[in-house]
Amino acid sequence: MNLGIKLVVLVLSTKVFRSWCLNFTYTTFYDSNIYDFNTNNSYIVKNAIQVTPDVSVDSISDMSGRIVYRQPLKLWRSEGESGTDGRAVANFTSTFVLNISPKDGPGGEGLAFVLAGDAHLPNNSHGQWLGIVNSSTNGTARSPIVAVEFDTLKSYDGDVDGNHVGLDINSVYSVKHVSLTSYGVNLSAATDITARVHYDGLNISVFLHWSNDTTGEQTRIPIFSTPIDLSEYLPEDVFVGFSASTGNGTELNCIRAWTFESSDIIDGRKRSLLWVWILIPSLVLFLVVATLALSWMRLSRGRIEDSYPRIEDQIEGANMGPKKFRLGQIRRATGNFSPKNELGKGGFGTVYKGSLLGDHDVVAVKRISKNSRQGIPEFLAEVTTIGSLHHRNLVKLIGWCYERRELLLVYEYMPNSSLDNFIYQDKSSMPKNSTIHLDWNRRFNIISGVAQALDYLHNGCERRVLHRDIKASNIMLDSEFNARLGDFGLARMIRQAEQTHHSTKEIAGTPGYMAPETFLTGRATVETDVYAFGVLMLAIVCGRRPGERINDDSNIVYMVWDLHRQQRFGSAADPMLMDGPAEEVERVLLLGLACCHPNPHHRPSARTIWQVLRGEAPMPLVPLERPPFIWPAMPPSFKVDRDITLGDDQLSLITELVAR
Secondary structure, three states, X not given: OHHHHHHHHHHHHHHHOOOOOOOEEEOOOOHHHHHHEEEEOOEEEOOEEEOOOOOOOOOOOOOEEEEEEOOOEEOEEEOXXXXXXXXXXXXXXXXXXXXXXEXXXXXXXXXXXXXXXXXXOOOOOOHHHOOOOOOOOOOOOOOOEEEEEEEOOOOOOOOOOOOEEEEEEOOOOOOEEEEOHHHOOOOOOOOOEEEEEEEOOOEEEEEEEEOOOOOOHHHHOOOEEEEOOHHHOOOOEEEEEEEEEEOOOEEEEEEEEEEEEEOOOOOOHHHHHHHHHHHHHHHHHHHHHHHHHHHHHHHHOOOHHHHOOOHHHHHHHHOOOOXXXXXXXXXXXXXXXXXXXXXXXXXXXXXXXXXXXOOOOEEEEEEEOOOOOXXXXXXXXXXXXXXXXXXXXXXXXXXXXXEOOEEEEEEEOOOOOEOHHHHOOOHHHOOOOOOOOOOHHHHHHHHXXXXXXXXXXXXXXXXXXXXXXXXXXXXXXXXXOOEEEOOOOOOEEEOOOOOOEEEOOOEEEOOOOOOOOHHHHOEEEHHHHHHHHHHHHHHHHHOOOOOOOEOOEOOHHHHHHHHHHOOOHHHHOOOOOOOOOHHHHHHHXXXXXXXXXXXXXXXXXXXHHHHHHOOOOOOOOOOOOOOOOOOOOOOOOOOOOOOOOOOHHHOOOOOOEEEO
């Protein structure tokens, strides 16, 4: 019944009533997008709208430009047909990313978001006229235009200063203007600034979000909000877009992204009632056919949801942290998962860079492969685990999407990718054109950051979390090279903080990082997490992959322990770490070996590791010879640990390995 009602409303709203709403999104601009616009001395280059010509031309002084969306917006209509007086006015929100970069002199003049009755650029509208009007049309009805100006030069005495936002009506002499200096915003700083212009039919409001506002709070506080009836100044159909100009001082006026959303204006209400009666029989038939078709589609296709019903219920019941996104939003943000936006690919799927206008401008989107055997379990683990965690050394999960069999996770974007791209001596996987060297201070800070994250997971959460896949490729680096532990696809929460393990039918993890007992017990514990962290410490200091065969040693743990036996610890460190204090480097290597002790009872806890790194606890004892691996492992008191459930007569090998 609900489905039938929704379909009736959908058909009536799209077929019976006339609609003039205008909606579009450009997360970036491509050359082919130019056909969507009417241009006047403006063009698209370097994935941005150049509202005025850029430096590729002979001169960019005394220029003006205007670019508007080709399809006009139905701004208002007369309500005479519905038996009432007055006009119905559309609501709209225009959100865009602008970048103004001065070139000559003090820069100038600025750019503006415009609603204009005419798509054409006025003649001689350069300089102070901002491409809005010229000296003869300024302040007259011959120029039906309303603009929100972002002015970068005080061109006349009425301007508040050379860094302000103003509202212009048929003129460049603003009826309302506000200096941005007190807000800490410099329009001419050559940085991206997100602006939002909102009109609710009664008031026009302007919001700004600049690059150093990481909270996005400023987008909720208007720079100004002014009452205005746009239908008094503009015709029914208007063009939306941008204009800009330069004078003696010059600048580049760019728009990097743009989203426009508007409401419907519905008319012909009396006539549409007749159509309702005509269409009802057709709609009934349509509903029957549609219901049968949907049922057939659901039965005929293999649905991965069968094994995991009510995915959304499981997520929303676990936590309310991450935001639910629609598939359309993420498609627009990633350019429909364009290969140009691909950041990386793995067994789980592919990660894309995306741009979401709002609080999180740039994001990373993980698109879990539909062929992934562990797709849904990893997706659920990620959302229900990391979604409820908050720590500066954990990658933040912003949101998720489960729609049309697409499993999508949206994270904060990490500009410096993952740690493994920097630490290994084979630099072939480093980001292109990267010349960054991870010196000792950076590596030590990364180790300390991951240690804090691990201590938080094991001891700082209401429900203890076992990560189960700590490795270099899961350590992300932000713009300051701070470590962020990510990828919680294998993570598991333990209900009681006292519980130390999670049993599984499959061995999960990455070869080289997995503790030896894992292959016997199939159990994830705090100690197996610590072992993986120990391997990570050795890899960071040595600059070698954990599974790499080194001389006669089968892996990095054996190599470092052998050098420890020979008391040649110094030769284990990455040759690029010439700046590292030898004593501190050896101390970290020794702590790494302590974490990789074959007997899990002798490994330090995450809390102890963090205390040792801060110099608040003594170094655990590490024997010169690597002890043999014996199972069941005996605790220091030589009493059987109550957590060990596999005795000698129960010992069995688990051979199924899930590598990542």
